[in-house]
Amino acid sequence: MTTEATSSPTPKTPLSAQEKKNAREDRGGVRGWYGRQSKPVRIVLGVVFAALAFLLPYVGEVPLIGPQIVTQGIDWPSALFNMSYYVLLALGLNVVVGFAGLLDLGYVGFFAVGAYTVALLASPDSVLRTEWGWLAAVPIGLTVAMISGLVLGYPTLRLRGDYLAIVTLGFAEIIRIVATSTETLRGDRGFSDIPHPPGEFSDGKPIFGVADAVPYYWLGLAVIILVIFGVRNLDNSRVGRSWLAIREDQEAAEIMGVRTIKYKLWAFAIGAFIGGLGGVMFAGQQGFMNSQTFILQFSILVLAGVVMGGSGNIAGAILGGALISYIPDRLRGIEDPIWGTDLFGFRFAIFGAVIIAIMIFRPQGLIPSRRRAMELKDREKEVAPIE
Amino acid sequence: MLLELKDVTLLYGRIQALHGISLAVGEGEIVALIGANGAGKSTTMRAISGLRPVAQGTIHFNGEDITKLRADLRVVRGVSQSPEGRGIFPGMSVRENLEMGAYTRRNRAEINEDLDRVFTLFPRLKEREKQVGGTMSGGEQQMLAVGRALMSRPKLLLLDEPSMGLAPMLIQQIFDIVVEINQQGTTVLLVEQNAQQALSRAHRAYVLETGEIVKSGTGAELLTDPSVKDAYLGVA
Numbered sequence: 001m002t003t004e005a006t007s008s009p010t011p012k013t014p015l016s017a018q019e020k021k022n023a024r025e026d027r028g029g030v031r032g033w034y035g036r037q038s039k040p041v042r043i044v045l046g047v048v049f050a051a052l053a054f055l056l057p058y059v060g061e062v063p064l065i066g067p068q069i070v071t072q073g074i075d076w077p078s079a080l081f082n083m084s085y086y087v088l089l090a091l092g093l094n095v096v097v098g099f100a101g102l103l104d105l106g107y108v109g110f111f112a113v114g115a116y117t118v119a120l121l122a123s124p125d126s127v128l129r130t131e132w133g134w135l136a137a138v139p140i141g142l143t144v145a146m147i148s149g150l151v152l153g154y155p156t157l158r159l160r161g162d163y164l165a166i167v168t169l170g171f172a173e174i175i176r177i178v179a180t181s182t183e184t185l186r187g188d189r190g191f192s193d194i195p196h197p198p199g200e201f202s203d204g205k206p207i208f209g210v211a212d213a214v215p216y217y218w219l220g221l222a223v224i225i226l227v228i229f230g231v232r233n234l235d236n237s238r239v240g241r242s243w244l245a246i247r248e249d250q251e252a253a254e255i256m257g258v259r260t261i262k263y264k265l266w267a268f269a270i271g272a273f274i275g276g277l278g279g280v281m282f283a284g285q286q287g288f289m290n291s292q293t294f295i296l297q298f299s300i301l302v303l304a305g306v307v308m309g310g311s312g313n314i315a316g317a318i319l320g321g322a323l324i325s326y327i328p329d330r331l332r333g334i335e336d337p338i339w340g341t342d343l344f345g346f347r348f349a350i351f352g353a354v355i356i357a358i359m360i361f362r363p364q365g366l367i368p369s370r371r372r373a374m375e376l377k378d379r380e381k382e383v384a385p386i387e
Numbered sequence: 388m389l390l391e392l393k394d395v396t397l398l399y400g401r402i403q404a405l406h407g408i409s410l411a412v413g414e415g416e417i418v419a420l421i422g423a424n425g426a427g428k429s430t431t432m433r434a435i436s437g438l439r440p441v442a443q444g445t446i447h448f449n450g451e452d453i454t455k456l457r458a459d460l461r462v463v464r465g466v467s468q469s470p471e472g473r474g475i476f477p478g479m480s481v482r483e484n485l486e487m488g489a490y491t492r493r494n495r496a497e498i499n500e501d502l503d504r505v506f507t508l509f510p511r512l513k514e515r516e517k518q519v520g521g522t523m524s525g526g527e528q529q530m531l532a533v534g535r536a537l538m539s540r541p542k543l544l545l546l547d548e549p550s551m552g553l554a555p556m557l558i559q560q561i562f563d564i565v566v567e568i569n570q571q572g573t574t575v576l577l578v579e580q581n582a583q584q585a586l587s588r589a590h591r592a593y594v595l596e597t598g599e600i601v602k603s604g605t606g607a608e609l610l611t612d613p614s615v616k617d618a619y620l621g622v623a
Contacts, residue, residue: 245487248476255436255470257462257491257539371478378477378521 053221056080057214071326073333073344077213081285083325084220085278089302090309090321091227092274097303098312098369099235100267101247102157103165105299106172110272112294113148114279116179117141119191119289126191127184134195134284141283145276146269153268157261160250172299179291190290194283208284216285223281227274228314234270235314243267247312248375308358310365312372319366327351388447389414389574390435390466390543395444397427397434404430406598407444412543417565417575419585419606421619422595428578429471431595432547435576436468437461449542463491467541469532471548471578477521481512484520484531488538497540504571505534508564526557533564543574550581562588582619586610594619 034042057077060070071079089111096104120126121137156167179185197219199207207215234240242263245253254260283289301324309320328347336343343350358366364373390412397405405427412418420428433439435446437458445454453461467488476484485505489498506513509530515523520531529549536544546565550558562584569575579585586592586606594602594615602615609615 241487241490244479245476245490248478249474251438252470252474252476253487254438254458255462255468256487256535257459259457259459374478374519374521 050221050225054218057217071329071332073331073342074329075213077217079326079329080217081213081220082329083322084217084224085281086302086305086325087224087318087321088220088227088278088281089275090305090317090324091224091231091314092271092278093302094306094311094314094317095231095234095274096267096271097306098317098372099240099243099247100264101243102264102267103161104168104268104271105165105303106168106170106175107271107275107302108294108296108298109152109168109172109175110145110149110275111279111282111298112172112175112179113272114141114145114276115283115289115293116185116279117144117276118280118283119194120184122283123191123194125186125189125193134197134280138280141280142273142276145279146273149269149272149275150265152272153265157264157268169296169299172294172296176291176294176296179294186290188290188292190288190293192288194287194289196287197284210287213285216281220281223277224318227277228318231270231274231314239263239266244371304355308355308365310367310369310372312369313365313367316365316367316369324351327354388412389449390576391445391447392431392435393445393447395431395434395446396442397430397439398442399430403442404598405434405441408595408598408600409444410593410600410603412574412576414542414574415569415572416591417569417577417589419577419579419589419592420595421579421582421585421592421609423619424580425597426595427598428595429547430598432468432471432545432576432578436466436545459491462539462541465539465542466545467536467539467543468545469536469547469549472551473525473528475520475528475531475535478519480517480519481523481531482516484535485512485538488535491539498538501538501540505537508537508567509534525552526554526561529553529561533561533568537568537573541573543576544568546575546577548578548580550579550584558584582615583610586615 034045037045057080060066060076070076089107092110093104093107096102096107118134118137118141120128121130121132121140122134124131152168152171156164159167180187196206196208196210197216199215201207208219235243242253242258242260245256245258246260246263250260282293302321305320305324306317307320308323309318310316328344328351331343331347331350334343335341336346362368364376388411392408392410394407394409395405396403396407408427408431410418410420410431420431422428430439434441437453437456441454445452447453448461448464448466451464453464453466456464476487479487485502486498489501492498506516511527512530512534515527520528523531529551533546533549536546549561549565553561558581565575565577566588577585577589586609589606592604592606592609593600594609602609602612604612610620
């Protein structure tokens with residue numbers, strides 16, 4: 001939540017609380033309406049929204065609309081869990097691409113690092129033979145992912161735009177190829193029996209089993225909510241200001257006294273951390289993974305989600321992340337009217353059409369960041385002067 | 388001397404943009420750097436603000452060697468640049484742009500004082516306080532860039548082509564403000580193509596040609612110098 005407006009005469013933040021309040025209330029549409037509500041109302045609305053998200057596994061029970069929403073070819077709670085880690089990845093990539101403006105095409109690399117670390121520490125197939133529990137492996141997985149972000153970032157963040165995109169693309173491919181061809185990482189055979197998250201019901205059955213994906217979805221949702229709060233606070237802080245300045249004009253940021261390399265590294269590390277979070281969740285639910293899980297397509301898909309939803313906007317990233325997972329899953333099990341095959345086979349064609357439509361009619365994304373929309377316009381002017 | 392460049396050379400890849408430039412700016416002065424397109428004026432500015440590393444030579448600021456100092460720390464030391472052309476943050480409002488200028492500072496009361504000062508210098512910015520930078524006219528953006536550079540309360544203000552693309556009346560106005568800023572105690576190094584205006588306002592000036600300083604003197608001297616007249620002032 002944004003800090004509440006106070007009457008303090010000397011606000012500490014660069015942007016005073018009153019100004020933030022104004023900025024919040026000046027917005028149009030639903031967000032403007034939300035911003036004009038008093039703080040208690042906003043909290044209640046937020047809680048209601050979160051509660052509805054937690055009840056999503058039961059949406060099928062809602063008459064009329066429910067059956068239209070739930071997936072058919074794949075168990076609905078599993079589809080929801082898939083959405084939850086895609087949303088996590090979109091949130092993380094949004095920090096890198098949306099906030100700091102660094103084009104990262106190899107985001108799946110961090111997802112892989114998180115997942116592989118958990119697999120190495122916890123799976124009985126691992127050469128380490130440590131066989132830790134899932135929870136014990138998580139902090140290590142996240143730390144390693146974050147470090148990998150710093151290691152990749154330090155030498156490469158001097159590059160900009162397209163050059164950075166190519167290097168990050170290379171990074172993700174290196175991770176995948178190393179995973180495919182080194183004995184320790186087991187290539188296609190992969191790791192099986194990665195333990196699930198801990199916890200038991202009172203009757204001794206594990207909460208996180210194989211049959212029911214609902215608890216995983218709830219865990220994912222809880223993690224997402226924490227990440228949203230963390231990312232929001234960062235974006236409203238000095239770090240967020242620095243990212244904004246770097247994104248809008250890196251040289252200008254530098255001559256304002258922003259230590260650009262530091263904040264770019266921060267963005268990379270935080271993005272890698274959240275990507276790793278997606279990876280450890282994935283490993284914990286699937287129980288099995290191999291190098292084919294981490295194909296390049298995955299990075300592109302998440303990036304498409306961020307751009308589609310509205311780069312630079314947290315709500316946009318969530319929506320985009322959810323859509324890239326939901327659309328293909330929803331197509332599963334529907335027969336196409338011409339050949340009678342599963343529509344899932346056409347997912348990329350349909351998906352491509354959806355993306356193209358969004359980019360034509362709403363290039364700033366479904367839930368755009370007002371600022372990003374402005375920057376986009378500014379860049380258009382530079383490319384093709386209208387005056 | 389507040390700022391001293393000694394034999395500074397700078398490379399863009401294999402192309403040498405500056406061939407051993409030496410210049411000095413004393414405290415309280417307005418010094419102009421004039422020259423044609425591609426003479427190395429902006430490059431000199433970028434070397435001083437730390438955006439480009441220099442290949443050889445030294446830069447001293449306030450008695451300290453800042454040749455290898457990071458750009459962000461030069462701002463803390465008191466060097467502030469208003470970049471060439473549209474160097475403002477397009478998605479930020481006027482107010483946010485100015486706040487960004489005070490990025491290195493913490494004292495809120497002092498920052499507010501400087502905000503008032505900038506708004507007094509540029510009443511237009513006060514009117515447009517909430518407008519998004521990218522939607523303003525070229526002249527307004529230029530004012531914003533100068534105002535923003537002042538927000539770090541610099542000892543030395545680097546102005547890169549403040550008159551570029553402005554209407555004649557606005558040019559006059561912007562130079563008046565530069566003089567006013569200087570009289571309030573800020574040293575100014577000014578890069579200009581508008582040699583007439585720059586020379587008539589500056590205490591001293593340097594003429595730059597293909598990466599070398601070919602002439603220097605007081606503004607008045609250069610204004611009447613026949614070769615400068617021919618090359619930069621036109622016959623009109």
